[in-house]
Amino acid sequence: MKQFIAFVKKEFRHIIRDNRTLLIILGMPVVEILLFGFAVNMEVQNIRVAVYDPTPDAFTTGIAERIRQNSYFNYRGSVQTMDEMEESMRKGELDLAVVFQQNFQEELVHSGEADVQLLSNSSDPNRGSIAATYATAIIAGFQREQTDLIQIPFQIQTENRMIYNPLMKSSYMFVPGIMGLVLMIICTIMTSVSIVREKERGTMEVLLASPLKQGTMIFAKTIPYMVISFIDFVIILLLSYFVLDVPVNGSLLLLFFVAILYITLTLSYGLTVSTLVDKQVNAVIFSAITAMIPVLMLSGMIFPVDNMPGALQALSAIVPARWFIEAVRKVMIQGLGVTIAWKEMLVLTGMTLFLLGVTIMKTKKRLE
Protein backbone atom coordinates (compact mmCIF):
# COMPACT_ATOMS: atom_id res chain seq x y z
CA MET A 1 0.00 0.00 0.00
CA LYS A 2 2.86 2.37 0.83
CA GLN A 3 4.50 1.59 -2.47
CA PHE A 4 1.21 2.15 -4.19
CA ILE A 5 0.65 5.57 -2.66
CA ALA A 6 4.23 6.64 -3.35
CA PHE A 7 3.75 5.63 -6.96
CA VAL A 8 0.38 7.32 -7.39
CA LYS A 9 1.91 10.56 -6.05
CA LYS A 10 4.69 10.26 -8.55
CA GLU A 11 2.24 9.83 -11.42
CA PHE A 12 0.25 12.86 -10.38
CA ARG A 13 3.46 14.89 -10.23
CA HIS A 14 4.42 13.82 -13.76
CA ILE A 15 1.10 15.11 -15.01
CA ILE A 16 1.09 18.33 -13.02
CA ARG A 17 4.67 19.21 -14.04
CA ASP A 18 3.80 18.73 -17.69
CA ASN A 19 1.80 21.95 -18.10
CA ARG A 20 1.18 21.57 -21.77
CA THR A 21 -0.32 18.11 -21.47
CA LEU A 22 -2.37 19.17 -18.48
CA LEU A 23 -3.74 22.08 -20.48
CA ILE A 24 -4.60 19.78 -23.34
CA ILE A 25 -6.39 17.18 -21.28
CA LEU A 26 -8.42 19.69 -19.31
CA GLY A 27 -8.95 22.13 -22.18
CA MET A 28 -9.81 19.52 -24.80
CA PRO A 29 -13.38 18.79 -23.67
CA VAL A 30 -14.11 22.51 -23.34
CA VAL A 31 -12.80 23.29 -26.81
CA GLU A 32 -14.56 20.35 -28.40
CA ILE A 33 -17.88 21.08 -26.80
CA LEU A 34 -17.72 24.71 -27.86
CA LEU A 35 -16.43 23.82 -31.31
CA PHE A 36 -19.14 21.28 -31.99
CA GLY A 37 -21.74 23.34 -30.21
CA PHE A 38 -21.19 26.59 -32.05
CA ALA A 39 -18.63 26.57 -34.82
CA VAL A 40 -19.33 23.20 -36.37
CA ASN A 41 -23.03 23.69 -36.43
CA MET A 42 -24.49 20.68 -38.10
CA GLU A 43 -27.97 22.04 -37.78
CA VAL A 44 -29.51 23.54 -40.86
CA GLN A 45 -31.03 26.92 -40.27
CA ASN A 46 -32.64 29.65 -42.32
CA ILE A 47 -34.25 27.19 -44.70
CA ARG A 48 -35.95 29.25 -47.40
CA VAL A 49 -39.30 27.72 -48.07
CA ALA A 50 -42.31 28.51 -50.25
CA VAL A 51 -45.72 26.90 -50.42
CA TYR A 52 -47.73 26.05 -53.53
CA ASP A 53 -51.31 25.60 -52.57
CA PRO A 54 -53.80 25.56 -55.47
CA THR A 55 -56.82 25.21 -53.21
CA PRO A 56 -56.19 26.64 -49.74
CA ASP A 57 -58.19 25.14 -46.91
CA ALA A 58 -57.97 24.72 -43.15
CA PHE A 59 -55.43 21.90 -43.36
CA THR A 60 -53.06 23.43 -45.89
CA THR A 61 -53.03 26.85 -44.27
CA GLY A 62 -52.55 25.21 -40.91
CA ILE A 63 -49.47 23.39 -42.13
CA ALA A 64 -48.13 26.47 -43.91
CA GLU A 65 -48.61 28.50 -40.75
CA ARG A 66 -46.68 26.00 -38.66
CA ILE A 67 -43.80 26.10 -41.09
CA ARG A 68 -43.90 29.89 -41.13
CA GLN A 69 -43.66 30.02 -37.35
CA ASN A 70 -40.81 27.58 -37.07
CA SER A 71 -37.53 29.34 -36.39
CA TYR A 72 -35.54 27.00 -38.62
CA PHE A 73 -37.52 28.13 -41.64
CA ASN A 74 -37.44 31.38 -43.52
CA TYR A 75 -40.93 31.55 -45.01
CA ARG A 76 -40.94 33.21 -48.44
CA GLY A 77 -44.67 33.17 -48.99
CA SER A 78 -46.82 31.17 -51.30
CA VAL A 79 -46.44 30.99 -55.06
CA GLN A 80 -49.22 30.98 -57.60
CA THR A 81 -47.92 28.60 -60.25
CA MET A 82 -45.57 25.67 -60.39
CA ASP A 83 -43.54 27.53 -63.01
CA GLU A 84 -42.92 30.37 -60.61
CA MET A 85 -41.79 27.80 -58.05
CA GLU A 86 -39.37 26.14 -60.42
CA GLU A 87 -37.96 29.48 -61.46
CA SER A 88 -37.16 30.45 -57.86
CA MET A 89 -35.72 27.06 -57.17
CA ARG A 90 -33.46 27.25 -60.19
CA LYS A 91 -32.22 30.68 -59.21
CA GLY A 92 -31.29 29.26 -55.81
CA GLU A 93 -33.76 31.44 -53.94
CA LEU A 94 -35.46 28.48 -52.33
CA ASP A 95 -34.28 25.46 -50.40
CA LEU A 96 -37.60 23.76 -50.09
CA ALA A 97 -41.02 23.85 -51.66
CA VAL A 98 -44.14 22.41 -50.08
CA VAL A 99 -46.59 21.39 -52.78
CA PHE A 100 -50.13 20.50 -51.76
CA GLN A 101 -52.36 18.53 -54.04
CA GLN A 102 -55.60 19.96 -55.37
CA ASN A 103 -58.52 19.84 -52.95
CA PHE A 104 -56.28 18.63 -50.13
CA GLN A 105 -58.84 18.71 -47.35
CA GLU A 106 -61.60 17.19 -49.41
CA GLU A 107 -59.42 14.35 -50.50
CA LEU A 108 -58.27 13.76 -46.95
CA VAL A 109 -61.75 13.67 -45.52
CA HIS A 110 -63.19 11.46 -48.23
CA SER A 111 -60.47 8.98 -49.05
CA GLY A 112 -58.52 9.33 -45.83
CA GLU A 113 -55.37 10.13 -47.78
CA ALA A 114 -53.87 13.28 -49.24
CA ASP A 115 -50.51 14.03 -50.79
CA VAL A 116 -48.05 16.71 -49.99
CA GLN A 117 -44.85 16.86 -51.95
CA LEU A 118 -41.64 18.21 -50.46
CA LEU A 119 -39.30 19.45 -53.14
CA SER A 120 -35.89 20.05 -51.70
CA ASN A 121 -33.09 21.83 -53.45
CA SER A 122 -30.45 19.19 -53.29
CA SER A 123 -27.56 21.09 -54.76
CA ASP A 124 -26.45 20.78 -51.14
CA PRO A 125 -27.80 17.28 -50.55
CA ASN A 126 -27.26 17.37 -46.82
CA ARG A 127 -29.05 20.65 -46.37
CA GLY A 128 -31.81 19.57 -48.73
CA SER A 129 -32.53 16.32 -47.00
CA ILE A 130 -32.41 17.86 -43.56
CA ALA A 131 -34.80 20.61 -44.69
CA ALA A 132 -37.19 17.94 -45.96
CA THR A 133 -36.88 16.04 -42.71
CA TYR A 134 -37.75 19.13 -40.69
CA ALA A 135 -40.80 19.78 -42.83
CA THR A 136 -41.86 16.16 -42.57
CA ALA A 137 -41.63 16.43 -38.81
CA ILE A 138 -43.78 19.52 -38.77
CA ILE A 139 -46.40 17.92 -40.98
CA ALA A 140 -46.42 14.85 -38.81
CA GLY A 141 -46.88 16.98 -35.74
CA PHE A 142 -49.76 18.76 -37.40
CA GLN A 143 -51.37 15.49 -38.32
CA ARG A 144 -51.17 14.24 -34.76
CA GLU A 145 -52.87 17.33 -33.45
CA GLN A 146 -55.65 17.02 -35.98
CA THR A 147 -56.19 13.36 -35.30
CA ASP A 148 -56.72 14.23 -31.67
CA LEU A 149 -59.22 16.95 -32.53
CA ILE A 150 -61.32 15.29 -35.18
CA GLN A 151 -61.85 11.60 -34.89
CA ILE A 152 -61.45 10.78 -38.58
CA PRO A 153 -58.64 8.42 -39.51
CA PHE A 154 -56.56 10.01 -42.24
CA GLN A 155 -53.11 9.70 -43.59
CA ILE A 156 -50.40 12.11 -44.43
CA GLN A 157 -47.75 9.45 -44.50
CA THR A 158 -44.68 10.54 -42.56
CA GLU A 159 -41.99 8.54 -41.02
CA ASN A 160 -41.10 10.02 -37.67
CA ARG A 161 -37.85 8.88 -36.19
CA MET A 162 -37.04 11.90 -34.12
CA ILE A 163 -39.32 11.57 -31.18
CA TYR A 164 -36.57 12.44 -28.69
CA ASN A 165 -35.05 15.19 -30.75
CA PRO A 166 -37.91 16.75 -32.68
CA LEU A 167 -35.82 19.50 -34.18
CA MET A 168 -32.81 17.28 -34.67
CA LYS A 169 -30.66 19.37 -32.36
CA SER A 170 -27.23 18.12 -33.29
CA SER A 171 -25.92 18.69 -29.77
CA TYR A 172 -28.03 15.75 -28.64
CA MET A 173 -26.05 13.63 -31.04
CA PHE A 174 -22.52 14.81 -30.48
CA VAL A 175 -22.39 15.35 -26.72
CA PRO A 176 -22.29 11.60 -26.02
CA GLY A 177 -19.85 11.33 -28.93
CA ILE A 178 -17.47 13.88 -27.45
CA MET A 179 -17.60 12.06 -24.14
CA GLY A 180 -16.64 8.88 -25.95
CA LEU A 181 -13.82 10.58 -27.81
CA VAL A 182 -12.29 12.59 -24.95
CA LEU A 183 -12.28 9.68 -22.54
CA MET A 184 -10.76 7.46 -25.21
CA ILE A 185 -7.98 9.97 -25.89
CA ILE A 186 -7.08 10.49 -22.25
CA CYS A 187 -7.38 6.95 -21.02
CA THR A 188 -5.97 5.11 -24.00
CA ILE A 189 -3.37 7.45 -25.46
CA MET A 190 -2.17 9.10 -22.25
CA THR A 191 -1.96 5.88 -20.28
CA SER A 192 -0.14 3.93 -22.95
CA VAL A 193 2.27 6.80 -23.52
CA SER A 194 3.00 7.12 -19.82
CA ILE A 195 3.94 3.45 -19.53
CA VAL A 196 5.91 3.32 -22.74
CA ARG A 197 7.77 6.48 -21.68
CA GLU A 198 9.21 4.56 -18.74
CA LYS A 199 10.44 1.85 -21.07
CA GLU A 200 11.97 4.39 -23.42
CA ARG A 201 13.73 6.42 -20.72
CA GLY A 202 15.11 3.36 -18.95
CA THR A 203 13.34 4.02 -15.67
CA MET A 204 11.28 0.87 -16.28
CA GLU A 205 14.45 -1.20 -15.84
CA VAL A 206 15.02 0.35 -12.44
CA LEU A 207 11.41 -0.28 -11.45
CA LEU A 208 11.65 -3.88 -12.63
CA ALA A 209 14.77 -4.37 -10.53
CA SER A 210 12.90 -3.04 -7.49
CA PRO A 211 10.49 -5.02 -5.31
CA LEU A 212 7.61 -3.04 -6.79
CA LYS A 213 5.04 -5.44 -8.19
CA GLN A 214 4.18 -4.97 -11.82
CA GLY A 215 0.48 -5.02 -11.01
CA THR A 216 0.88 -2.35 -8.34
CA MET A 217 2.76 -0.16 -10.76
CA ILE A 218 0.22 -0.49 -13.55
CA PHE A 219 -2.73 0.03 -11.27
CA ALA A 220 -1.06 3.07 -9.71
CA LYS A 221 -0.47 4.48 -13.16
CA THR A 222 -4.12 4.32 -14.09
CA ILE A 223 -5.37 6.17 -10.99
CA PRO A 224 -4.48 9.74 -12.07
CA TYR A 225 -5.91 9.20 -15.52
CA MET A 226 -9.06 7.80 -14.02
CA VAL A 227 -9.43 10.92 -11.90
CA ILE A 228 -8.69 13.28 -14.78
CA SER A 229 -11.02 11.57 -17.19
CA PHE A 230 -13.77 11.68 -14.63
CA ILE A 231 -13.18 15.41 -14.20
CA ASP A 232 -13.37 15.77 -17.97
CA PHE A 233 -16.60 13.82 -18.04
CA VAL A 234 -18.10 16.18 -15.49
CA ILE A 235 -16.84 19.23 -17.43
CA ILE A 236 -18.54 17.96 -20.58
CA LEU A 237 -21.71 17.23 -18.67
CA LEU A 238 -21.80 20.70 -17.11
CA LEU A 239 -21.00 22.49 -20.36
CA SER A 240 -23.60 20.61 -22.33
CA TYR A 241 -26.21 21.14 -19.66
CA PHE A 242 -25.63 24.83 -19.03
CA VAL A 243 -24.26 26.04 -22.36
CA LEU A 244 -25.87 23.77 -24.92
CA ASP A 245 -29.11 23.07 -23.05
CA VAL A 246 -28.77 19.34 -23.45
CA PRO A 247 -31.03 17.78 -20.83
CA VAL A 248 -30.05 15.06 -18.39
CA ASN A 249 -33.30 13.14 -18.46
CA GLY A 250 -32.17 9.93 -16.85
CA SER A 251 -30.54 8.91 -13.60
CA LEU A 252 -27.31 10.77 -12.99
CA LEU A 253 -26.06 7.87 -10.92
CA LEU A 254 -26.57 5.44 -13.78
CA LEU A 255 -24.87 7.87 -16.15
CA PHE A 256 -21.81 8.03 -13.88
CA PHE A 257 -21.81 4.28 -13.68
CA VAL A 258 -21.78 4.01 -17.47
CA ALA A 259 -18.92 6.55 -17.57
CA ILE A 260 -16.86 4.63 -15.03
CA LEU A 261 -17.42 1.43 -16.97
CA TYR A 262 -16.21 3.07 -20.16
CA ILE A 263 -13.23 4.72 -18.41
CA THR A 264 -12.17 1.33 -17.09
CA LEU A 265 -12.52 -0.10 -20.56
CA THR A 266 -10.45 2.60 -22.28
CA LEU A 267 -7.80 2.40 -19.55
CA SER A 268 -7.54 -1.33 -20.10
CA TYR A 269 -7.13 -0.70 -23.78
CA GLY A 270 -4.38 1.82 -23.04
CA LEU A 271 -2.60 -0.83 -20.97
CA THR A 272 -3.02 -3.34 -23.77
CA VAL A 273 -1.46 -0.89 -26.23
CA SER A 274 1.47 -0.31 -23.88
CA THR A 275 2.27 -4.02 -23.88
CA LEU A 276 2.40 -4.04 -27.67
CA VAL A 277 4.69 -1.09 -28.44
CA ASP A 278 8.06 0.17 -27.21
CA LYS A 279 8.19 3.79 -28.38
CA GLN A 280 6.07 6.74 -27.30
CA VAL A 281 5.55 7.75 -30.93
CA ASN A 282 4.28 4.30 -31.80
CA ALA A 283 1.99 4.33 -28.80
CA VAL A 284 0.43 7.56 -30.03
CA ILE A 285 0.08 6.37 -33.63
CA PHE A 286 -1.21 2.96 -32.64
CA SER A 287 -3.82 4.35 -30.26
CA ALA A 288 -4.84 7.03 -32.73
CA ILE A 289 -5.46 4.49 -35.46
CA THR A 290 -7.09 1.82 -33.35
CA ALA A 291 -8.96 4.04 -30.92
CA MET A 292 -9.53 7.58 -32.14
CA ILE A 293 -10.40 7.02 -35.77
CA PRO A 294 -12.94 4.29 -35.05
CA VAL A 295 -14.57 6.59 -32.49
CA LEU A 296 -14.88 9.34 -35.09
CA MET A 297 -15.94 7.16 -38.00
CA LEU A 298 -17.73 4.13 -36.65
CA SER A 299 -19.16 4.98 -33.27
CA GLY A 300 -22.20 6.87 -34.48
CA MET A 301 -20.77 10.10 -33.11
CA ILE A 302 -20.84 11.80 -36.51
CA PHE A 303 -22.26 9.25 -38.93
CA PRO A 304 -25.29 7.35 -37.69
CA VAL A 305 -24.65 3.62 -37.41
CA ASP A 306 -28.03 2.90 -38.99
CA ASN A 307 -26.94 4.56 -42.22
CA MET A 308 -23.80 2.46 -42.60
CA PRO A 309 -23.48 -0.42 -45.01
CA GLY A 310 -23.85 -3.82 -43.35
CA ALA A 311 -20.14 -4.60 -43.21
CA LEU A 312 -19.35 -1.34 -41.45
CA GLN A 313 -22.22 -1.83 -39.05
CA ALA A 314 -20.76 -5.18 -38.11
CA LEU A 315 -17.33 -3.60 -37.69
CA SER A 316 -18.77 -0.86 -35.51
CA ALA A 317 -19.95 -3.51 -33.09
CA ILE A 318 -16.37 -3.99 -31.87
CA VAL A 319 -15.86 -0.26 -31.32
CA PRO A 320 -16.41 0.29 -27.57
CA ALA A 321 -17.40 3.93 -28.08
CA ARG A 322 -20.40 2.85 -30.14
CA TRP A 323 -21.88 1.05 -27.15
CA PHE A 324 -20.92 3.81 -24.77
CA ILE A 325 -22.48 6.51 -26.95
CA GLU A 326 -25.61 4.42 -27.35
CA ALA A 327 -25.82 3.90 -23.60
CA VAL A 328 -25.30 7.61 -22.87
CA ARG A 329 -27.98 8.57 -25.40
CA LYS A 330 -30.40 6.19 -23.82
CA VAL A 331 -29.66 7.15 -20.24
CA MET A 332 -28.91 10.85 -20.57
CA ILE A 333 -31.07 12.07 -23.46
CA GLN A 334 -33.89 9.60 -23.52
CA GLY A 335 -34.00 9.15 -19.78
CA LEU A 336 -34.18 5.37 -19.93
CA GLY A 337 -33.05 3.04 -17.20
CA VAL A 338 -31.04 -0.13 -16.79
CA THR A 339 -33.85 -2.21 -18.19
CA ILE A 340 -33.27 -0.66 -21.60
CA ALA A 341 -29.54 0.10 -21.50
CA TRP A 342 -28.46 -3.25 -20.05
CA LYS A 343 -27.31 -4.61 -23.39
CA GLU A 344 -24.83 -1.79 -23.99
CA MET A 345 -23.56 -2.05 -20.43
CA LEU A 346 -23.16 -5.78 -20.75
CA VAL A 347 -21.13 -5.39 -23.94
CA LEU A 348 -18.92 -2.75 -22.29
CA THR A 349 -18.34 -4.98 -19.28
CA GLY A 350 -17.45 -7.93 -21.50
CA MET A 351 -14.98 -5.86 -23.50
CA THR A 352 -13.36 -4.56 -20.30
CA LEU A 353 -12.87 -8.03 -18.89
CA PHE A 354 -11.43 -9.25 -22.17
CA LEU A 355 -8.90 -6.41 -22.43
CA LEU A 356 -7.86 -6.72 -18.79
CA GLY A 357 -7.28 -10.41 -19.37
CA VAL A 358 -5.14 -9.71 -22.44
CA THR A 359 -3.10 -7.11 -20.53
CA ILE A 360 -2.47 -9.34 -17.56
CA MET A 361 -1.37 -12.14 -19.85
CA LYS A 362 0.86 -9.95 -21.96
CA THR A 363 2.51 -7.97 -19.19
CA LYS A 364 6.00 -9.27 -18.73
CA LYS A 365 7.53 -9.80 -15.38
CA ARG A 366 11.00 -9.64 -16.81
CA LEU A 367 12.61 -7.68 -19.60
CA GLU A 368 13.06 -8.80 -23.21
Place this chain on the structure above:
Amino acid sequence: MSKKVIEVFNLTKKFGNFTAVDRISFDVKEGEIFGFLGANGAGKTTAMQMLCGISMPTAGEGTVAGYDIIKENERIKRNIGYMSQKFSLYEDLKVWENIRLFGGIYGLSDKTIAEKTNELLKQLDFEQERNTLVKYLPLGWKQKLAFSVAIFHEPRIVFLDEPTGGVDPAMRRQFWEMIYDAADRGITVFVTTHYMDEAEYCNRVSIMVDGRIDALDTPAELRRRFSADSMDEVFRQLARKAKRGDQ
Protein backbone atom coordinates in the same frame (compact mmCIF):
# COMPACT_ATOMS: atom_id res chain seq x y z
CA MET B 1 37.67 -15.78 3.30
CA SER B 2 34.44 -13.76 3.38
CA LYS B 3 31.04 -14.94 2.19
CA LYS B 4 30.05 -15.15 -1.44
CA VAL B 5 27.09 -12.94 -2.31
CA ILE B 6 26.95 -13.78 -6.00
CA GLU B 7 27.63 -17.19 -7.43
CA VAL B 8 26.79 -18.16 -10.98
CA PHE B 9 27.50 -21.24 -13.00
CA ASN B 10 27.23 -21.54 -16.79
CA LEU B 11 24.82 -18.65 -17.01
CA THR B 12 23.58 -18.29 -20.60
CA LYS B 13 21.23 -15.98 -22.42
CA LYS B 14 20.16 -16.45 -26.01
CA PHE B 15 18.05 -14.14 -28.13
CA GLY B 16 16.96 -16.37 -30.98
CA ASN B 17 20.17 -17.60 -32.60
CA PHE B 18 22.29 -14.97 -30.93
CA THR B 19 24.04 -15.98 -27.73
CA ALA B 20 24.43 -12.74 -25.80
CA VAL B 21 25.90 -14.39 -22.72
CA ASP B 22 27.69 -17.68 -23.16
CA ARG B 23 28.11 -19.97 -20.14
CA ILE B 24 29.70 -17.56 -17.70
CA SER B 25 30.69 -18.70 -14.21
CA PHE B 26 32.08 -16.54 -11.43
CA ASP B 27 31.51 -15.46 -7.85
CA VAL B 28 31.64 -12.19 -5.96
CA LYS B 29 32.53 -11.87 -2.28
CA GLU B 30 30.76 -9.75 0.26
CA GLY B 31 32.02 -6.16 0.42
CA GLU B 32 33.99 -6.56 -2.77
CA ILE B 33 34.12 -4.03 -5.61
CA PHE B 34 33.76 -6.24 -8.63
CA GLY B 35 34.51 -4.72 -12.05
CA PHE B 36 32.62 -6.21 -14.94
CA LEU B 37 34.46 -5.17 -18.08
CA GLY B 38 33.93 -5.72 -21.76
CA ALA B 39 33.55 -3.93 -25.06
CA ASN B 40 30.17 -2.67 -26.19
CA GLY B 41 28.03 -5.62 -27.16
CA ALA B 42 30.09 -8.11 -25.16
CA GLY B 43 27.03 -8.99 -23.07
CA LYS B 44 27.70 -7.08 -19.84
CA THR B 45 24.30 -5.46 -19.50
CA THR B 46 22.44 -8.68 -20.32
CA ALA B 47 24.46 -10.60 -17.73
CA MET B 48 23.76 -7.93 -15.15
CA GLN B 49 20.04 -7.95 -15.88
CA MET B 50 19.93 -11.69 -15.26
CA LEU B 51 21.61 -11.19 -11.89
CA CYS B 52 19.07 -8.49 -10.98
CA GLY B 53 16.15 -10.78 -11.73
CA ILE B 54 14.83 -8.70 -14.60
CA SER B 55 15.95 -11.02 -17.39
CA MET B 56 15.33 -14.75 -17.38
CA PRO B 57 18.43 -16.88 -18.10
CA THR B 58 18.14 -19.35 -20.98
CA ALA B 59 20.37 -21.82 -19.15
CA GLY B 60 22.67 -22.05 -16.14
CA GLU B 61 22.11 -21.32 -12.50
CA GLY B 62 23.15 -19.03 -9.74
CA THR B 63 22.35 -17.20 -6.55
CA VAL B 64 22.41 -13.53 -5.65
CA ALA B 65 22.30 -12.51 -1.99
CA GLY B 66 21.57 -16.16 -1.23
CA TYR B 67 18.51 -16.39 -3.49
CA ASP B 68 18.09 -18.41 -6.64
CA ILE B 69 18.11 -16.18 -9.71
CA ILE B 70 15.53 -18.28 -11.50
CA LYS B 71 13.02 -19.06 -8.78
CA GLU B 72 13.50 -16.31 -6.23
CA ASN B 73 14.08 -13.24 -8.34
CA GLU B 74 11.44 -11.25 -6.41
CA ARG B 75 13.41 -11.87 -3.19
CA ILE B 76 16.62 -10.80 -4.89
CA LYS B 77 15.02 -7.49 -5.80
CA ARG B 78 14.52 -6.61 -2.11
CA ASN B 79 18.23 -7.04 -1.45
CA ILE B 80 19.80 -5.19 -4.32
CA GLY B 81 20.07 -1.69 -5.70
CA TYR B 82 20.23 -1.05 -9.42
CA MET B 83 21.45 1.92 -11.41
CA SER B 84 20.77 1.51 -15.11
CA GLN B 85 22.87 2.62 -18.01
CA LYS B 86 20.17 4.98 -19.14
CA PHE B 87 19.55 7.63 -16.55
CA SER B 88 17.43 6.17 -13.81
CA LEU B 89 15.85 9.07 -11.94
CA TYR B 90 12.73 10.98 -12.96
CA GLU B 91 13.73 14.26 -14.55
CA ASP B 92 10.43 15.96 -13.87
CA LEU B 93 10.49 15.18 -10.18
CA LYS B 94 12.35 17.22 -7.57
CA VAL B 95 15.43 15.84 -5.84
CA TRP B 96 13.56 15.04 -2.61
CA GLU B 97 10.62 13.57 -4.53
CA ASN B 98 12.86 11.09 -6.29
CA ILE B 99 14.41 10.00 -2.99
CA ARG B 100 10.96 9.78 -1.42
CA LEU B 101 9.59 7.69 -4.28
CA PHE B 102 12.33 5.08 -4.21
CA GLY B 103 12.30 5.02 -0.41
CA GLY B 104 8.59 4.28 -0.65
CA ILE B 105 9.05 1.60 -3.30
CA TYR B 106 11.56 -0.19 -1.07
CA GLY B 107 9.11 0.01 1.81
CA LEU B 108 10.99 2.37 4.15
CA SER B 109 8.90 4.23 6.71
CA ASP B 110 8.15 7.94 6.27
CA LYS B 111 10.24 8.76 9.29
CA THR B 112 13.24 6.80 8.07
CA ILE B 113 12.94 8.37 4.65
CA ALA B 114 12.80 11.89 6.08
CA GLU B 115 15.81 11.34 8.35
CA LYS B 116 17.88 9.61 5.70
CA THR B 117 17.01 12.26 3.12
CA ASN B 118 18.36 15.04 5.34
CA GLU B 119 21.46 13.04 6.08
CA LEU B 120 22.02 12.22 2.42
CA LEU B 121 21.54 15.76 1.17
CA LYS B 122 23.98 17.01 3.81
CA GLN B 123 26.54 14.39 2.84
CA LEU B 124 26.29 15.25 -0.84
CA ASP B 125 26.25 18.97 -0.04
CA PHE B 126 22.97 19.09 -1.95
CA GLU B 127 20.81 20.79 0.66
CA GLN B 128 20.13 23.85 -1.46
CA GLU B 129 19.04 21.59 -4.35
CA ARG B 130 16.39 19.74 -2.37
CA ASN B 131 13.56 21.35 -4.35
CA THR B 132 15.30 21.45 -7.72
CA LEU B 133 13.87 19.40 -10.55
CA VAL B 134 16.37 16.70 -11.43
CA LYS B 135 16.51 17.80 -15.07
CA TYR B 136 18.20 21.06 -14.02
CA LEU B 137 21.11 19.29 -12.26
CA PRO B 138 24.44 18.85 -14.07
CA LEU B 139 25.02 15.30 -15.32
CA GLY B 140 27.67 14.45 -12.72
CA TRP B 141 25.36 15.49 -9.89
CA LYS B 142 22.51 13.48 -11.33
CA GLN B 143 24.70 10.42 -11.35
CA LYS B 144 25.82 10.92 -7.78
CA LEU B 145 22.21 11.30 -6.79
CA ALA B 146 21.15 8.22 -8.78
CA PHE B 147 23.82 6.19 -6.99
CA SER B 148 22.74 7.49 -3.59
CA VAL B 149 19.16 6.57 -4.41
CA ALA B 150 20.23 3.10 -5.54
CA ILE B 151 21.82 2.42 -2.11
CA PHE B 152 19.28 4.43 -0.10
CA HIS B 153 17.60 1.29 1.25
CA GLU B 154 20.96 -0.23 2.29
CA PRO B 155 20.95 -3.14 -0.15
CA ARG B 156 23.45 -5.97 0.20
CA ILE B 157 24.60 -5.56 -3.38
CA VAL B 158 24.42 -2.61 -5.73
CA PHE B 159 24.59 -3.09 -9.50
CA LEU B 160 25.94 -0.15 -11.46
CA ASP B 161 25.70 -0.24 -15.24
CA GLU B 162 28.26 2.20 -16.69
CA PRO B 163 27.59 4.73 -13.95
CA THR B 164 30.19 7.24 -15.06
CA GLY B 165 29.44 7.40 -18.77
CA GLY B 166 29.94 10.89 -20.15
CA VAL B 167 31.16 12.39 -16.88
CA ASP B 168 34.40 14.39 -16.58
CA PRO B 169 37.41 12.85 -14.78
CA ALA B 170 37.13 14.99 -11.64
CA MET B 171 33.54 13.99 -11.18
CA ARG B 172 34.42 10.36 -11.85
CA ARG B 173 36.92 10.49 -9.00
CA GLN B 174 34.29 11.82 -6.64
CA PHE B 175 31.91 9.13 -7.82
CA TRP B 176 34.46 6.42 -7.06
CA GLU B 177 34.96 7.85 -3.58
CA MET B 178 31.26 7.29 -3.05
CA ILE B 179 31.64 3.70 -4.28
CA TYR B 180 34.46 3.12 -1.77
CA ASP B 181 32.34 4.57 1.03
CA ALA B 182 29.53 2.18 0.14
CA ALA B 183 31.91 -0.78 0.05
CA ASP B 184 33.30 0.24 3.47
CA ARG B 185 29.75 0.07 4.80
CA GLY B 186 29.62 -3.54 3.60
CA ILE B 187 27.68 -3.05 0.39
CA THR B 188 29.01 -5.24 -2.40
CA VAL B 189 29.51 -3.23 -5.59
CA PHE B 190 29.09 -4.83 -8.99
CA VAL B 191 30.07 -2.28 -11.61
CA THR B 192 30.42 -2.30 -15.39
CA THR B 193 32.59 0.29 -17.05
CA HIS B 194 34.65 0.80 -20.12
CA TYR B 195 37.01 3.30 -18.56
CA MET B 196 40.10 1.16 -17.96
CA ASP B 197 41.55 3.51 -15.35
CA GLU B 198 38.43 2.75 -13.30
CA ALA B 199 39.16 -0.97 -13.57
CA GLU B 200 42.25 -0.30 -11.43
CA TYR B 201 40.00 0.85 -8.58
CA CYS B 202 38.26 -2.53 -8.39
CA ASN B 203 39.25 -5.38 -6.09
CA ARG B 204 38.77 -7.86 -8.88
CA VAL B 205 37.75 -7.53 -12.50
CA SER B 206 36.35 -9.88 -15.08
CA ILE B 207 36.71 -9.16 -18.79
CA MET B 208 33.98 -10.29 -21.14
CA VAL B 209 34.65 -10.94 -24.81
CA ASP B 210 31.86 -12.07 -27.13
CA GLY B 211 29.59 -13.23 -24.32
CA ARG B 212 32.29 -15.19 -22.42
CA ILE B 213 34.47 -14.26 -19.48
CA ASP B 214 38.03 -14.45 -20.79
CA ALA B 215 39.85 -13.29 -17.69
CA LEU B 216 39.04 -12.80 -14.03
CA ASP B 217 41.45 -11.68 -11.31
CA THR B 218 42.81 -8.72 -9.39
CA PRO B 219 44.04 -5.90 -11.62
CA ALA B 220 47.62 -6.45 -10.47
CA GLU B 221 47.53 -10.15 -11.24
CA LEU B 222 45.98 -9.53 -14.68
CA ARG B 223 48.70 -7.01 -15.55
CA ARG B 224 51.37 -9.47 -14.49
CA ARG B 225 49.85 -12.33 -16.44
CA PHE B 226 49.52 -10.34 -19.65
CA SER B 227 52.85 -8.58 -19.00
CA ALA B 228 51.09 -5.26 -19.38
CA ASP B 229 51.72 -1.86 -17.78
CA SER B 230 48.08 -0.99 -17.47
CA MET B 231 44.61 -2.53 -17.49
CA ASP B 232 44.07 -0.72 -20.75
CA GLU B 233 46.72 -2.86 -22.37
CA VAL B 234 45.32 -6.06 -20.83
CA PHE B 235 41.98 -5.14 -22.23
CA ARG B 236 43.34 -4.42 -25.68
CA GLN B 237 45.14 -7.73 -25.86
CA LEU B 238 41.90 -9.55 -25.01
CA ALA B 239 39.58 -7.41 -27.09
CA ARG B 240 41.67 -7.98 -30.20
CA LYS B 241 40.22 -11.48 -30.39
CA ALA B 242 36.64 -10.21 -30.36
CA LYS B 243 34.55 -11.06 -33.38
CA ARG B 244 31.53 -8.97 -32.50
CA GLY B 245 31.94 -5.38 -33.51
CA ASP B 246 30.80 -2.31 -31.69
CA GLN B 247 27.07 -2.17 -31.66
